[in-house]
Amino acid sequence: MADKIFRVNMTDLSTSIEDVPADWAGHGGRGLTSNIVAAEVPPSCHPLGPNNKLIFAPGLLSGTAASNSGRISAGAKSPLTGTIKESNSGGTSAQRLAKIGCKALIIEGQPKDDSWYSLLLTPEGVTISKEEELVGKGNFAVVETVEKRFSDKIGILSIGQGGEMLMTAANISVKDPDSHVRSLGRGGLGAVMGSKKIKFIALDAQDGKVAIADMDAFRAANKIFTKALVDHPVSQALGTYGSNVLVNIINEAGGLPTKNFSAGQFEGHEQISGETMHDIIVERGGKPTHGCHAGCVIKCSQIYNDLKGNYKTSGMEYESIWAMGADCTVDNLDQIAEMDHIMDDIGIDTIETAVAFGVAMEGGVLEFGDSEEMIRILTEEIAKGTALGRVIGNGAGSVGRTYGVTRVPVVKNQAIPAYDPRAIKGIGITYATSTQGADHTMGYTIATEILGVGGTADPLSKEGMVELSRGLQIATAAIDSTGMCLFIAFAALDDGTCLPALIDMLNARFGINLTAEDVTNLGMSILKTEHAFNTAAGFTNLDDRLPEFFATEPVAPHNAVWDFSGEEIDTFWNF
Amino acid sequence: MQVQVKLFAFFRENRFIKEDRELPNGTTAGQVVDELDIDREEVGVLMLNSRHCKFDTVLQEGDIYAIFPVIGGG
Incomplete structure (x- = not known):
């Protein structure tokens, strides 16, 4: 079956399946999302208005047996940066989309009313349904409920409260093989999905297979x-x-941004390092080695358990741990894992949000190192959309402007990650x-x-x-x-x-x-x-x-x- | 002379995390690697006082010397 373009118009709730134009045939993943954005999105449009488009594309080799080929790209004009954006992630969605025969899913337009919707993709096409039950819920509830409605084999792309409230730190969650989530993290694409009023996209590949010449x-x-x-x-x-092996070497090199980029080394580096994390995981019966998609042979992800040995989070990356850790001077991995879990549930980028916390600490909103207050703000302010929650949920630049901070580590309004x-x-x-x-x-x-x-x-x-x-x-x-x-x-x-x-x-x-x-x-x-x-x-x-x-x-x-x-x-x- | 030696990742197994070691003057970075029974082939990065160095770099009194296997992330 030849790959097709699946198109969804949320203004009139219509769908279509189109042949792939010759110009796009050689593209996949980022090349395809960026070419579609360039061809179809007016550069001057408001990123959260009806003229922006949200595009998902599996990579050229996704869905095949090629090792490590399970990455999905999402593209749009970013509400965080105002630039073109491609964010990519592991999880099961790239493989499902490819097996559905979907070279790209283009979501355009915007509903005129306040209803929320979901999409179901199968090899036959797209079904749009009204969604009520899951509105206001976090990603873990979405995954659990959608799996019950369909099956545990279903691929899921979803947004949490962050995306619903159009926060520019909002990401799009991608279900992984264990029904946990990975993230299309950067650039606020969750807000674009929220602006289209789509809570989740279910991907049912049925018995679809990718053709190999x-x-x-x-x-x-x-x-x-x-x-x-x-x-x-x-x-x-x-x-x-895991990628967190970098904490110690970047610290040793003097390039570990610490206390909102005011120093290059963090006293608590050892406590948040990959070596310490490995020992904690093993001691509590977690998994130091874990793949984010079937076919990964590197397996940099992990299953991190809490003190009682119960699952807490997975896929903690160096950049996330750095941002919550050194940049906010938090030296406790359990607190970091807790925040990682909460941010996955709310559906907000760990880098953008934690760097925003660092700027907020500089601005006197909370003390450096106060992870309890960070957790409170995440659950009581950001998840509930209070004024403070929205200021932080709109990223580091937003916090800097609101509180008059001049040390704001962003380029094009996107937070600078873990290397000074x-x-x-x-x-x-x-x-x-x-x-x-x-x-x-x-x-x-x-x-x-x-x-x-x-x-x-x-x-x-x-x-x-x-x-x-x-x-x-x-x-x-x-x-x-x-x-x-x-x-x-x-x-x-x-x-x-x-x-x-x-x-x-x-x-x-x-x-x-x-x-x-x-x-x-x-x-x-x-x-x-x-x-x-x-x-x-x-x-x-x-x-x-x-x-x-x-x-x-x-x-x-x-x-x-x-x-x-x-x-x-x-x-x-x-x- | 005294040099602080730091090890990382699996180089720590059955060795140490950080140790102040008494070394003869003129000891090179590579000699410390050999003395610790670390295979030079497995060494990814050496840093002396937070700057990259090589096996033939001569250590000095008070140096902080870090030895990493081949690692990556991002």
Whole structure:
């Protein structure tokens, strides 16, 4: 069955299934969502109005047996940044969408009344239903109820109270294989889903399968690809300690933003580190190793139990733990796990929300390190939509403006994640030039600057950093189109068999003849398409800048400042 | 001379997290790795006083020396 475009119009509650236009045929994941946004969304539209569109797309290899290919992309104009946005996540939805035969789901328009709706996708099409029972509920109640209505095999995309209340930190939750949730985290796409009045989308693949043009070639390439992933030592460490293994090394390098970016090292780093987390998990009978989707061979996720040995949360990432931990000076993993669980339920981005808390602490709303008050604000203010809850639920920039704080770590109004750009300069280029606001995953220079993967670069030197970020941003845009988890990049950077095998799988899946050069060109074209959308939306090179305080406040222990000139940053786009 | 040595991830197993060690003058970063019976092939990153260093870097009195296996995340 040929893949189709599924379209839903929430203004007149109509649906259609369309052939894939030739221009979109070679795209998947981020490449597809960004091309659809660029083609169909007016750049000047209000992100929460009827003219924005919310697009979901599985990657090109999602739904196949390719290892680590279960990533889904969501795209729209972001209500947080005002730029184009692609957010991606694991979970089961990419595989369900691909098996449904849905190359992309485009949701447009906006209901004229106050009713809430749900969508059900099957290979036959989309059904729109009114939803009442789950309105006002968190994501865990949604998953439990929707599974009862359909089956536990159903894929689910949902929003919590954050998305319903159109908070710009709202994410979209993606059910994982254990009926817990992962998140399409960044950029406030949950608010876009809320603005379309869709509480959840159920994905029933029935017995749908993804067609493979050359199965023998596909299997052979997947074997090589899988071996490259499994053999790489970074994969092995990720399986043991999760991405949180980074707390100690980033702290050691002096780049762990602490106390709302006022220092580069956190006294409590050991208590929130991957090593400590691993020991706690093992001691309480949790799982240090856990995959967010079937077919993942790296398994960086984990099951974290509480003191009594009961399930508390899963999939805690380094960036989430850093944000709630070092940035808010909370040195207690149980409190962090509790907050992670609450934020998953409300459906708000852990990075944006926790960085917003750091700014609120700076502004005197609560004390640094007061995790009890953070938990109270999450449950009593944000989940209930009080005035304070909405100020924090609209992100770090919102808090800074409301309380007159000048140290506000955002680019294009999106919170800067877990690496200080003064002490690790390449990542600052990524934050500044990313088409989507501050986002480490757009061009993960940390691999080279700190971890020594894919070469080395001095993190305190500007030398070669624009080129490093550019190369990685181009490669990332391509990887984000395949449905592959970004963590394949460690093997891809070091093992010469990895990328050719990935390209062989793409060719075998579709019966085409892509070369490595084609893949690079794909990445460049995606970046340029996204950049052109932002330009049309009113962004200029002057928006590709870090907040002023990075240039004026040296950060310990290196006493480094951000010293790139605007002209130097702007050379990023010379390609 | 005295140097503080810090180990991370699985390098800690059957060793230590942090230890002040008495070393002869002129000891290199690599010699400490060897002395701890850590396979150099497994070493990902060495940092001396929060800056990356190499196996042949000579340690100095009062240094803080961190040894990491190959790790990643993000």
